[in-house]
Amino acid sequence: MLQHFSFKPLYENKQLPGWSLSFFYKQKRYSANYEPDGSIKWNGETPSDEETVKKMIHELMLFHVYD
Template sequence: MLTHFQYKKLYENTQIPGWNFSFYFKKQKFNGIYHQNGKIEWTSSTPNAEDEVKVIEQIHELMLFHVYDH
């Protein structure tokens, strides 16, 4: 489960999509960039391979809820 999920716009120009995000997972902080097409670019270490798929699914759900479903 992701905790302390935060996101903010990547660019000051709000017409350009992209968001920085951060969260904690298993007591480790992760950072990344969420692109308009849903691609995730990790700017910190990545979750281990067995957890990464679940983490990415949770990030997609959170971004859909917070950004697109407003």
């Protein structure tokens, strides 16, 4: 489970899509950019089970941003 998930727009003009996000997963902090096409660009280390984490991020972004 992702803990302390937070996101903010990448651009001052909030109509341009793209978000910076950060969270803790398995007691490690990760950060990434969530691109308009749904791709995730990691800033630094990538989680070992990346596909599982990506699914959780997509679910959270759908709930918080696109809802």
